[in-house]
Amino acid sequence: MLPSVSTEDDSTDATLIVPVSVRDLLPRDLPACTWSGSATHLRHVERELTRAEAGEVDYLAVCTPADLPVAIGGIDYQASAQAGTLWQLAVFPALRSRGLGTLLVRAAEQRIRNRGLRRAELAVEENNPRARDLYERLGYAAYGREPDAWDEEGPDGAIRRHETMCVLMRRDL
Template identity: 35%
Template sequence: MRVHGLPSCAMEITVCRAADVEMLDRCIGSPGATSFHARRFERQEQGLSTYLVAWYGRRPVGHTEVRWGGCDDATVRAAWPGCPEINALSVWPESLRSRGIGSALVRAAEERARARGRTAVGLGVADDNPRAAALYARLGYQALAPYLGRWSYEDHDGVTREWVEKLTFLVKELP
Protein backbone atom coordinates (compact mmCIF):
# COMPACT_ATOMS: atom_id res chain seq x y z
CA MET A 1 0.00 0.00 0.00
CA ARG A 2 1.20 3.51 -0.76
CA VAL A 3 1.02 6.24 1.91
CA HIS A 4 -0.68 9.37 0.53
CA GLY A 5 1.60 12.36 0.07
CA LEU A 6 4.89 10.61 0.84
CA PRO A 7 7.73 9.51 -1.44
CA SER A 8 7.14 6.21 -3.16
CA CYS A 9 7.67 3.46 -0.64
CA ALA A 10 5.45 0.58 0.20
CA MET A 11 3.68 0.50 3.53
CA GLU A 12 3.32 -2.95 5.02
CA ILE A 13 1.32 -4.20 7.97
CA THR A 14 2.80 -7.13 9.85
CA VAL A 15 2.18 -9.05 13.05
CA CYS A 16 4.62 -7.79 15.67
CA ARG A 17 7.74 -9.90 16.23
CA ALA A 18 9.96 -9.88 19.32
CA ALA A 19 12.64 -8.05 17.36
CA ASP A 20 10.16 -5.22 16.55
CA VAL A 21 9.53 -4.18 20.16
CA GLU A 22 12.80 -2.26 20.58
CA MET A 23 12.21 -0.35 17.33
CA LEU A 24 8.64 0.46 18.38
CA ASP A 25 9.94 1.81 21.70
CA ARG A 26 12.42 4.03 19.87
CA CYS A 27 10.01 5.34 17.24
CA ILE A 28 6.64 5.28 19.03
CA GLY A 29 7.52 5.55 22.70
CA SER A 30 5.51 4.66 25.79
CA PRO A 31 4.72 7.21 28.50
CA GLY A 32 6.12 5.15 31.35
CA ALA A 33 8.98 2.98 32.43
CA THR A 34 7.30 -0.18 31.14
CA SER A 35 7.02 -0.56 27.38
CA PHE A 36 3.42 -0.63 26.17
CA HIS A 37 4.74 -2.45 23.11
CA ALA A 38 6.35 -5.19 25.20
CA ARG A 39 3.08 -5.66 27.12
CA ARG A 40 1.09 -5.91 23.89
CA PHE A 41 3.61 -8.36 22.44
CA GLU A 42 3.42 -10.45 25.62
CA ARG A 43 -0.39 -10.65 25.33
CA GLN A 44 0.07 -11.75 21.72
CA GLU A 45 2.48 -14.47 22.79
CA GLN A 46 -0.14 -15.68 25.29
CA GLY A 47 -2.72 -15.93 22.48
CA LEU A 48 -4.86 -13.13 23.91
CA SER A 49 -4.33 -10.69 21.07
CA THR A 50 -2.70 -9.96 17.75
CA TYR A 51 -0.43 -6.91 17.70
CA LEU A 52 -0.26 -5.32 14.24
CA VAL A 53 2.44 -2.85 13.16
CA ALA A 54 2.37 -0.56 10.13
CA TRP A 55 5.78 -0.06 8.53
CA TYR A 56 6.77 2.66 6.08
CA GLY A 57 10.08 1.50 4.74
CA ARG A 58 12.00 0.27 7.78
CA ARG A 59 10.25 2.52 10.26
CA PRO A 60 7.12 1.72 12.30
CA VAL A 61 4.48 4.39 11.70
CA GLY A 62 1.45 2.91 13.45
CA HIS A 63 0.08 0.02 15.44
CA THR A 64 -3.04 -1.55 16.88
CA GLU A 65 -3.85 -4.55 19.02
CA VAL A 66 -6.77 -6.89 18.33
CA ARG A 67 -7.89 -8.19 21.72
CA TRP A 68 -9.67 -11.48 21.10
CA GLY A 69 -11.43 -11.45 24.49
CA GLY A 70 -13.11 -8.14 23.73
CA CYS A 71 -13.33 -4.86 25.56
CA ASP A 72 -12.16 -4.73 29.19
CA ASP A 73 -15.47 -3.14 30.19
CA ALA A 74 -17.89 -5.85 31.43
CA THR A 75 -21.00 -3.93 30.31
CA VAL A 76 -19.68 -3.67 26.75
CA ARG A 77 -18.70 -7.37 26.70
CA ALA A 78 -22.18 -8.33 27.93
CA ALA A 79 -23.86 -6.18 25.25
CA TRP A 80 -21.80 -7.72 22.44
CA PRO A 81 -20.37 -11.06 23.59
CA GLY A 82 -17.58 -12.56 21.53
CA CYS A 83 -16.77 -9.27 19.81
CA PRO A 84 -13.00 -8.70 19.58
CA GLU A 85 -11.75 -5.19 20.22
CA ILE A 86 -9.39 -3.14 18.08
CA ASN A 87 -7.40 -1.36 20.79
CA ALA A 88 -4.72 1.33 21.00
CA LEU A 89 -4.79 2.35 17.35
CA SER A 90 -2.12 4.96 16.79
CA VAL A 91 -0.28 6.58 13.90
CA TRP A 92 2.99 8.33 14.67
CA PRO A 93 4.31 10.91 14.08
CA GLU A 94 1.16 13.03 13.94
CA SER A 95 2.24 14.44 10.56
CA LEU A 96 1.46 11.01 9.05
CA ARG A 97 -2.17 11.01 10.18
CA SER A 98 -4.96 11.27 7.58
CA ARG A 99 -2.85 9.45 4.98
CA GLY A 100 -4.55 6.04 5.08
CA ILE A 101 -2.37 4.32 7.69
CA GLY A 102 -5.08 4.10 10.37
CA SER A 103 -7.63 2.86 7.83
CA ALA A 104 -5.19 0.19 6.67
CA LEU A 105 -4.59 -0.95 10.25
CA VAL A 106 -8.36 -1.21 10.89
CA ARG A 107 -8.87 -3.20 7.69
CA ALA A 108 -6.02 -5.55 8.61
CA ALA A 109 -7.58 -6.09 12.04
CA GLU A 110 -10.97 -6.78 10.43
CA GLU A 111 -9.39 -9.32 8.06
CA ARG A 112 -7.84 -11.18 11.00
CA ALA A 113 -11.18 -11.20 12.83
CA ARG A 114 -12.92 -12.58 9.72
CA ALA A 115 -10.23 -15.25 9.37
CA ARG A 116 -11.02 -16.36 12.94
CA GLY A 117 -14.72 -16.67 12.10
CA ARG A 118 -15.78 -13.54 13.98
CA THR A 119 -18.89 -11.79 12.67
CA ALA A 120 -18.24 -8.38 14.21
CA VAL A 121 -15.42 -6.28 15.59
CA GLY A 122 -15.51 -3.26 17.87
CA LEU A 123 -13.38 -0.44 19.16
CA GLY A 124 -13.53 2.38 21.66
CA VAL A 125 -13.20 6.02 20.68
CA ALA A 126 -12.58 8.82 23.15
CA ASP A 127 -15.40 11.33 23.39
CA ASP A 128 -12.86 14.13 22.84
CA ASN A 129 -11.48 12.63 19.59
CA PRO A 130 -13.90 13.61 16.80
CA ARG A 131 -11.27 13.02 14.13
CA ALA A 132 -10.99 9.33 15.03
CA ALA A 133 -14.78 9.04 15.42
CA ALA A 134 -15.20 10.39 11.88
CA LEU A 135 -12.69 7.84 10.53
CA TYR A 136 -14.49 4.95 12.21
CA ALA A 137 -17.88 6.16 10.94
CA ARG A 138 -16.47 6.28 7.37
CA LEU A 139 -15.28 2.69 7.86
CA GLY A 140 -18.78 1.56 8.87
CA TYR A 141 -18.60 1.51 12.69
CA GLN A 142 -21.74 2.37 14.66
CA ALA A 143 -22.07 3.49 18.27
CA LEU A 144 -23.08 0.77 20.72
CA ALA A 145 -22.54 2.06 24.25
CA PRO A 146 -20.72 4.69 26.30
CA TYR A 147 -18.26 3.41 28.91
CA LEU A 148 -15.23 4.41 30.94
CA GLY A 149 -11.88 3.13 29.73
CA ARG A 150 -9.41 2.52 32.55
CA TRP A 151 -5.72 1.71 32.38
CA SER A 152 -2.58 2.31 34.35
CA TYR A 153 1.15 2.51 33.81
CA GLU A 154 4.24 3.02 35.91
CA ASP A 155 5.97 6.33 35.14
CA HIS A 156 9.73 6.84 34.99
CA ASP A 157 9.78 7.69 38.73
CA GLY A 158 8.12 4.39 39.67
CA VAL A 159 4.73 5.99 40.39
CA THR A 160 1.66 4.14 39.11
CA ARG A 161 -0.54 6.47 37.07
CA GLU A 162 -4.21 5.68 36.57
CA TRP A 163 -6.17 6.92 33.55
CA VAL A 164 -9.92 7.05 33.16
CA GLU A 165 -11.37 8.22 29.87
CA LYS A 166 -14.93 8.62 28.57
CA LEU A 167 -15.30 6.42 25.50
CA THR A 168 -17.96 5.13 23.16
CA PHE A 169 -17.76 1.54 21.97
CA LEU A 170 -18.39 1.22 18.25
CA VAL A 171 -19.20 -2.01 16.40
CA LYS A 172 -19.03 -3.11 12.79
CA GLU A 173 -20.60 -6.30 11.55
CA LEU A 174 -18.27 -8.13 9.22
CA PRO A 175 -19.63 -9.44 5.92
Protein backbone atom coordinates in the same frame (compact mmCIF):
# COMPACT_ATOMS: atom_id res chain seq x y z
CA MET B 1 9.73 4.92 -3.78
CA LEU B 2 8.29 6.89 -6.63
CA PRO B 3 9.02 10.61 -6.15
CA SER B 4 6.75 13.26 -7.59
CA VAL B 5 8.28 16.72 -7.52
CA SER B 6 6.40 19.97 -8.03
CA THR B 7 8.49 22.79 -9.51
CA GLU B 8 5.78 25.43 -9.85
CA ASP B 9 7.04 28.83 -8.61
CA ASP B 10 10.39 27.27 -7.65
CA SER B 11 8.66 25.25 -4.94
CA THR B 12 10.67 22.56 -3.21
CA ASP B 13 7.60 20.62 -2.11
CA ALA B 14 7.61 16.96 -3.04
CA THR B 15 5.23 14.07 -2.73
CA LEU B 16 6.73 10.67 -2.03
CA ILE B 17 4.87 7.42 -2.39
CA VAL B 18 6.28 4.82 -0.04
CA PRO B 19 4.98 1.24 0.06
CA VAL B 20 4.07 -0.15 3.46
CA SER B 21 3.25 -3.63 4.68
CA VAL B 22 1.31 -5.07 7.60
CA ARG B 23 2.78 -7.78 9.82
CA ASP B 24 2.75 -8.93 13.42
CA LEU B 25 4.37 -6.56 15.89
CA LEU B 26 7.42 -8.21 17.46
CA PRO B 27 9.24 -7.54 20.74
CA ARG B 28 12.25 -6.32 18.74
CA ASP B 29 10.03 -3.52 17.31
CA LEU B 30 9.29 -1.89 20.66
CA PRO B 31 12.36 0.41 20.78
CA ALA B 32 11.16 1.91 17.48
CA CYS B 33 7.64 2.51 18.87
CA THR B 34 8.40 5.15 21.51
CA TRP B 35 6.22 7.56 19.50
CA SER B 36 3.15 5.46 20.44
CA GLY B 37 3.21 6.17 24.16
CA SER B 38 5.13 6.28 27.41
CA ALA B 39 7.54 3.68 28.73
CA THR B 40 4.64 2.36 30.84
CA HIS B 41 2.53 1.95 27.70
CA LEU B 42 5.32 0.09 25.90
CA ARG B 43 5.72 -2.28 28.86
CA HIS B 44 1.99 -2.99 28.56
CA VAL B 45 2.37 -3.63 24.81
CA GLU B 46 5.25 -6.00 25.58
CA ARG B 47 2.98 -7.96 27.96
CA GLU B 48 0.32 -8.12 25.26
CA LEU B 49 2.84 -9.65 22.87
CA THR B 50 3.08 -12.64 25.23
CA ARG B 51 -0.71 -12.96 24.88
CA ALA B 52 -0.20 -12.92 21.11
CA GLU B 53 2.11 -15.93 21.42
CA ALA B 54 -0.76 -17.72 23.21
CA GLY B 55 -3.23 -16.79 20.44
CA GLU B 56 -5.38 -14.60 22.69
CA VAL B 57 -4.64 -11.42 20.71
CA ASP B 58 -3.07 -10.24 17.50
CA TYR B 59 -0.86 -7.16 17.58
CA LEU B 60 -0.19 -5.63 14.17
CA ALA B 61 2.37 -3.21 12.78
CA VAL B 62 2.22 -1.19 9.57
CA CYS B 63 5.86 -0.94 8.48
CA THR B 64 7.94 1.08 6.04
CA PRO B 65 10.31 -0.59 3.55
CA ALA B 66 13.00 -0.23 6.27
CA ASP B 67 10.72 -2.43 8.43
CA LEU B 68 10.04 0.36 10.94
CA PRO B 69 6.54 0.43 12.50
CA VAL B 70 4.59 3.61 11.70
CA ALA B 71 1.20 2.37 12.95
CA ILE B 72 0.39 -0.30 15.53
CA GLY B 73 -2.67 -1.79 17.13
CA GLY B 74 -4.10 -4.86 18.78
CA ILE B 75 -7.09 -7.15 18.45
CA ASP B 76 -8.30 -8.88 21.59
CA TYR B 77 -10.29 -12.08 21.00
CA GLN B 78 -11.19 -12.59 24.66
CA ALA B 79 -12.85 -9.26 25.47
CA SER B 80 -16.04 -10.30 23.63
CA ALA B 81 -17.17 -13.82 22.75
CA GLN B 82 -18.66 -12.77 19.40
CA ALA B 83 -16.20 -10.12 18.20
CA GLY B 84 -12.61 -9.04 17.88
CA THR B 85 -11.97 -5.93 19.95
CA LEU B 86 -9.55 -3.41 18.44
CA TRP B 87 -7.49 -1.47 20.95
CA GLN B 88 -4.32 0.58 21.36
CA LEU B 89 -4.47 1.82 17.77
CA ALA B 90 -1.79 4.43 17.10
CA VAL B 91 -0.23 6.10 14.05
CA PHE B 92 3.10 7.92 14.01
CA PRO B 93 2.01 11.55 14.57
CA ALA B 94 3.68 13.06 11.48
CA LEU B 95 2.03 10.43 9.26
CA ARG B 96 -1.57 10.78 10.44
CA SER B 97 -4.27 11.38 7.80
CA ARG B 98 -2.26 9.46 5.20
CA GLY B 99 -4.34 6.25 5.19
CA LEU B 100 -2.22 4.26 7.64
CA GLY B 101 -5.00 4.08 10.24
CA THR B 102 -7.43 2.84 7.60
CA LEU B 103 -4.93 0.20 6.47
CA LEU B 104 -4.36 -0.91 10.07
CA VAL B 105 -8.09 -1.21 10.82
CA ARG B 106 -8.80 -3.09 7.59
CA ALA B 107 -5.94 -5.53 8.28
CA ALA B 108 -7.27 -6.04 11.82
CA GLU B 109 -10.75 -6.72 10.43
CA GLN B 110 -9.31 -9.35 8.10
CA ARG B 111 -7.61 -11.04 11.05
CA ILE B 112 -10.96 -11.07 12.87
CA ARG B 113 -12.66 -12.65 9.83
CA ASN B 114 -9.88 -15.23 9.65
CA ARG B 115 -10.85 -16.27 13.21
CA GLY B 116 -14.42 -16.91 12.05
CA LEU B 117 -15.83 -13.84 13.80
CA ARG B 118 -18.15 -11.44 12.01
CA ARG B 119 -17.98 -8.30 14.16
CA ALA B 120 -15.30 -5.81 15.18
CA GLU B 121 -15.65 -3.59 18.24
CA LEU B 122 -13.65 -0.73 19.71
CA ALA B 123 -13.84 2.07 22.25
CA VAL B 124 -12.78 5.61 21.39
CA GLU B 125 -12.34 8.43 23.86
CA GLU B 126 -15.07 11.05 23.58
CA ASN B 127 -12.42 13.76 23.44
CA ASN B 128 -10.88 12.19 20.29
CA PRO B 129 -13.30 13.25 17.52
CA ARG B 130 -10.68 12.75 14.82
CA ALA B 131 -10.38 9.03 15.58
CA ARG B 132 -14.15 8.69 15.93
CA ASP B 133 -14.61 10.31 12.51
CA LEU B 134 -12.22 7.75 11.00
CA TYR B 135 -14.09 4.84 12.56
CA GLU B 136 -17.42 6.21 11.35
CA ARG B 137 -16.03 6.59 7.80
CA LEU B 138 -14.98 2.93 8.03
CA GLY B 139 -18.52 1.87 8.92
CA TYR B 140 -18.41 1.71 12.72
CA ALA B 141 -21.51 2.81 14.60
CA ALA B 142 -21.80 3.92 18.21
CA TYR B 143 -23.84 1.68 20.49
CA GLY B 144 -23.01 2.90 23.98
CA ARG B 145 -20.65 4.68 26.35
CA GLU B 146 -18.53 3.55 29.27
CA PRO B 147 -15.82 4.99 31.49
CA ASP B 148 -12.26 3.76 31.19
CA ALA B 149 -9.10 4.42 33.19
CA TRP B 150 -5.44 3.47 33.11
CA ASP B 151 -2.13 4.51 34.63
CA GLU B 152 0.17 6.73 32.58
CA GLU B 153 3.74 7.75 33.12
CA GLY B 154 4.26 11.50 32.94
CA PRO B 155 7.36 13.27 31.56
CA ASP B 156 8.67 13.48 35.12
CA GLY B 157 8.35 9.69 35.54
CA ALA B 158 5.44 9.98 37.96
CA ILE B 159 2.53 7.60 37.42
CA ARG B 160 -0.85 9.30 37.08
CA ARG B 161 -4.33 7.84 36.68
CA HIS B 162 -6.00 8.80 33.38
CA GLU B 163 -9.80 8.64 33.51
CA THR B 164 -11.97 9.15 30.45
CA MET B 165 -15.34 8.40 28.90
CA CYS B 166 -15.37 6.24 25.78
CA VAL B 167 -17.87 5.75 22.98
CA LEU B 168 -18.34 2.05 22.19
CA MET B 169 -18.46 1.33 18.46
CA ARG B 170 -18.90 -1.78 16.34
CA ARG B 171 -19.09 -2.92 12.75
CA ASP B 172 -20.44 -6.11 11.22
CA LEU B 173 -17.83 -7.69 8.96
